[in-house]
Amino acid sequence: MQTNTHGMISLFLIFMAIAVALGAVVLKSPLFALIYLGICAICFLNIVFSYCAKCPCREKDCSHGFLGSLTKIMPKRKEGPYTFIDILSTLISIGAILMIPHLWLVYNIPSLILFWLLIIVAALEIIFLVCPDCANKNCYLCPGKSKSVKKFSA
Numbered sequence: 001m002q003t004n005t006h007g008m009i010s011l012f013l014i015f016m017a018i019a020v021a022l023g024a025v026v027l028k029s030p031l032f033a034l035i036y037l038g039i040c041a042i043c044f045l046n047i048v049f050s051y052c053a054k055c056p057c058r059e060k061d062c063s064h065g066f067l068g069s070l071t072k073i074m075p076k077r078k079e080g081p082y083t084f085i086d087i088l089s090t091l092i093s094i095g096a097i098l099m100i101p102h103l104w105l106v107y108n109i110p111s112l113i114l115f116w117l118l119i120i121v122a123a124l125e126i127i128f129l130v131c132p133d134c135a136n137k138n139c140y141l142c143p144g145k146s147k148s149v150k151k152f153s154a
């Protein structure tokens with residue numbers, strides 16, 4: 001069992017960044033803030049389905065604590081290498097969460113700076129303190145493990 005303290009802290013920082021973005025959006029348009037919140041929820045679940053559902057350590061050894069457990073309430077997927085579609089779907093979801101609020105963040109520079117500060121610290125924490133101990137041998141960020149991408153298969 002790996003310790004997941006850094007995994008939990010990095011997730012918290014990401015949620016804080018989303019909260020900062022939401023704050024900036026809500027000042028301009030409460031309706032779009034609600035839409036952005038919905039997009040974040042859908043993208044978050046899609047990341048768990050596209051990535052975590054195929055992770056070998058999702059049930060007992062998730063590096064981010066509870067993300068792996070969420071796969072229990074989703075349709076089962078077979079563990080194994082990620083496909084091109086899995087990775088693309090994950091990247092699109094991450095991109096949507098990070099980029100959509102910029103339509104409003106560009107008008108709120110302090111929030112924009114805080115948003116990226118939180119995201120960068122979370123990313124550095126994940127890369128340097130979470131990934132090296134993560135047991136997901138299929139993940140491309142796991143150092144020193146063999147990876148292979150099966151193209152366009154389920």
Ligand code: SF4
Pocket residue numbers: 051052053055056057058059061062063064065067068069134136
């Ligand atoms: S270790 Fe990563 S891919 Fe595996 S379940 Fe946890 S968050 Fe998902």
Ligand code: SF4
Pocket residue numbers: 063064126130131132134135136139140141142
């Ligand atoms: S190695 Fe991959 S699955 Fe594990 S914590 Fe890093 S990004 Fe997440």
